[in-house]
Amino acid sequence: MTPEKTVARLSLYRRFLKIAKEDGVDNVYSHQLAEMVRSTPAQVRRDLMILGYNGSPQKGYDVAELIKHIDTFFNTEKIIDVILVGVGNIGRALLSYFRDGKSHIKIIASFDKDETKAGRVINNSRCYAMDDLKNIVAENNVKTAILSVPATDAQSIADILVENGIRGILNFAPTRLKVPSDVFVEDVDITMNMEKVIYFSAGKKK
Amino acid sequence: MTPEKTVARLSLYRRFLKIAKEDGVDNVYSHQLAEMVRSTPAQVRRDLMILGYNGSPQKGYDVAELIKHIDTFFNTEKIIDVILVGVGNIGRALLSYFRDGKSHIKIIASFDKDETKAGRVINNSRCYAMDDLKNIVAENNVKTAILSVPATDAQSIADILVENGIRGILNFAPTRLKVPSDVFVEDVDITMNMEKVIYFSAGKKK
Incomplete structure (x- = not known):
């Protein structure tokens, strides 16, 4: 390993x-x-x-x-399908980011619990209702998800992802997810990163 | 330290x-x-x-x-003024992110080398031309910057930031910045984070 x-x-x-x-x-x-x-x-x-x-x-x-x-x-000859949950500010930016890149990573569907977003195409990605997640993940054999929902929703949505076979989560929600040991979580915590920079900007050197 | x-x-x-x-x-x-x-x-x-x-x-x-x-x-009784350079997808998302939060971090001005953006208010933040950076940083005694420009522009803009007294950079550009030893850089590298998640999603456990 x-x-x-x-x-x-x-x-x-x-x-x-x-x-x-x-x-x-x-x-x-x-x-x-x-x-x-x-x-x-x-x-x-x-x-x-x-x-x-x-x-x-x-x-x-x-x-x-x-x-x-x-x-x-990294097996990058193959296109890797991922899904994104949470089409807010960060979610939209990530949709644009991965659309623009020349990378092998493809967001095949996005999801939001706000049902007024379902069926709309937001930043070139079709947004689905949460109820559609199970089928889309199964049909496309998706193993990886980007989680960009508010902290209060993150754990319950992570549970749904894991139940439906997701085995890796890129987590932008400022919360520590509880997942089974065979699920990998990578946290991106922008506020924490920013606080570090501010702390060290103030002349407190490493 | x-x-x-x-x-x-x-x-x-x-x-x-x-x-x-x-x-x-x-x-x-x-x-x-x-x-x-x-x-x-x-x-x-x-x-x-x-x-x-x-x-x-x-x-x-x-x-x-x-x-x-x-x-x-963290000295959070005080509001910390920061600037943002690069009002693209990630830049806009960060403007929204820090505007929405209840945090003590305030983006007081954003900058873009695209002069058509100068003078416009984008995601509640006024966007300025790069030429205005020197004065705004000096007048507000700003020590911290968010860098969300393409990789090709990142080093030249980091040099400008450092010249003008910036001592900490939150860097979203996928490049390793060269800065003096008294300047702190925190890299946020979303593609790398995503590749890690995909790698470990594929059943290669830690």
């Missing part, structure tokens, strides 16, 4: 490798990748060993090859 | 304490707080010691008192 932090770094490596490739860079060294993700060269080499791909001490890693290996790791 | 992870946890503790308070809970124990932030009771006690506030083994921590101490730590 690949550790969570390694998975996160692999995603970041690829981001920087793609930029490097566009800039015409053919080879990178572990110390360069380390700098990009604020890690150590030894850590980079351990991470990349998981891919079964090794660089050479002389030339480092081949940029194109390394991107290919990370793509395979 | 308080470590970054401690600052993050203090923000989370307060979130949960406020929910507990609304539910009529008067006292909490370190093991309850630990569960909420996925940490250990010993870590919670170390974190709270920074506030100069101790619970009792019998009654735990007084919820109202603890909230007060964390407020003082």
Whole structure:
């Protein structure tokens, strides 16, 4: 099982490798990748060993090859269908964000408990009533959901998601979800991030 | 200097304490707080010691008192003025997010290099041209910025922010900013978060 932090770094490596490739860079060294993700060269080499791909001490890693290996790791040849629940401010922004990207992530349907939104197309995504969730998730074999509802609704909706076979949740609600141990939750907590920045902006250095 | 992870946890503790308070809970124990932030009771006690506030083994921590101490730590009696650069999808969502919240964080001005946006009020925030940034930051003594521009613009705009006295950046651009060591950057990288969730949704458990 690949550790969570390694998975996160692999995603970041690829981001920087793609930029490097566009800039015409053919080879990178572990110390360069380390700098990009604020890690150590030894850590980079351990991470990349998981891919079964090794660089050479002389030339480092081949940029194109390394991107290919990370793509395979993330299975990005395949389009991944996800759903989004909660078409408020953050939900709408995420619909636009994933629509604009050249990524392999596709939001195939959005849901909102506000029934006046059901049937409407909001930011290019059709919004459905919560009652339709079960069928859409089952028919499309969706395993991943974005949760962008208010904190007060988050747990009850997470329960519905889990019941219907969702196994990973990107959670924007400022609450700690209780889910079974085989369900993965990634929290994005913007207020907490902002409070950290404000705290350290005030001259209290790390 | 308080470590970054401690600052993050203090923000989370307060979130949960406020929910507990609304539910009529008067006292909490370190093991309850630990569960909420996925940490250990010993870590919670170390974190709270920074506030100069101790619970009792019998009654735990007084919820109202603890909230007060964390407020003082974050200086939330004071409204904190921040600016936002990049009024695209994510930028607009953040303007709504911080407008709606009952938080002490206030986005006093937004900026966009698209001059057709200058002078317009977008999501209740007046949008200014980049040329106005210097004066607005200086006049309001702003130390903190939200950066929600495309990756290609992020570094050049970060340089402008730093030149004009910004000391903390909440960065939504998928790029690693280079800033002086006395400037704090917090990255929010939604694509990376999403890739992690998809990876672990596919049955590769932690």
